[in-house]
Amino acid sequence: MDAIEMLLTRSSNNKLCAPAPQGEVLDNILNAGLRAPDHANLSPFKFIVCQNAGLDKLSNIFKQAAEKEGKTEAEMEKATKAPYRAPMVIVGICQYTEHEKVPRVEQIATTACAIQNMQMAAFAQDFNGIWRTGGFAHSQSVRDAFNLQKEDEIVGFLYLGTTETETFIKRQKSQQEHVDFWR
Ligand SMILES: Cc1cc2nc3c(=O)[nH]c(=O)nc-3n(C[C@H](O)[C@H](O)[C@H](O)COP(=O)(O)O)c2cc1C
Numbered sequence: 001m002d003a004i005e006m007l008l009t010r011s012s013n014n015k016l017c018a019p020a021p022q023g024e025v026l027d028n029i030l031n032a033g034l035r036a037p038d039h040a041n042l043s044p045f046k047f048i049v050c051q052n053a054g055l056d057k058l059s060n061i062f063k064q065a066a067e068k069e070g071k072t073e074a075e076m077e078k079a080t081k082a083p084y085r086a087p088m089v090i091v092g093i094c095q096y097t098e099h100e101k102v103p104r105v106e107q108i109a110t111t112a113c114a115i116q117n118m119q120m121a122a123f124a125q126d127f128n129g130i131w132r133t134g135g136f137a138h139s140q141s142v143r144d145a146f147n148l149q150k151e152d153e154i155v156g157f158l159y160l161g162t163t164e165t166e167t168f169i170k171r172q173k174s175q176q177e178h179v180d181f182w183r
Contacts, residue, residue: 016161020088032121036114086159129160
């Protein structure tokens with residue numbers, strides 16, 4: 001797929017089934033993530049690629065978080081099922097390093113770019129997915145399960161797979177509303 005066509009048509013799809021990206025396709029996705037713009041080359045990102053038993057582990061983490069947070073039975077069931085909405089979930093974590101020129105927000109931005117790059121690389125190779133956060137990304141119990149330090153952040157859970165339905169390409173947003181030209 002042409003790069004401009006990809007950037008102008010990119011859209012998420014949350015109806016995902018097996019197979020997950022694998023082999024060279026998955027390699028390309030991860031390497032695209034590692035290509036994210038990165039001030040001072042700090043490489044703040046860490047990706048955890050969950051499949052099969054990895055999804056069970058993630059499901060357990062969400063379930064325990066829901067239990068600890070006193071959620072209802074229905075909420076607990078939803079939490080437990082959440083990771084199985086795709087055959088692969090990549091957890092995108094920002095591991096913050098103190099640096100005089102690179103504030104935390106920039107390190108989170110780098111990790112966010114990495115997640116976007118990975119979703120785009122999946123889309124360009126005929127897979128797709130959706131970037132999710134939800135309460136789990138900020139839950140202390142989930143943070144503890146990933147051994148996050150105080151300033152670290154779960155920036156996203158990138159759900160990836162094969163699309164079950166044709167991806168709906170949304171209307172182009174208007175430049176008039178969102179762009180000012182100073183010239
Ligand atoms: C940081 C971030 C967190 C998000 N969290 C969620 C989420 O928890 N659940 C969800 O349905 N969509 C979430 N989204 C939005 C979807 O990833 C997606 O962008 C949205 O559905 C719009 O679709 P589009 O990407 O095709 O424009 C999040 C997006 C970002 C950038």
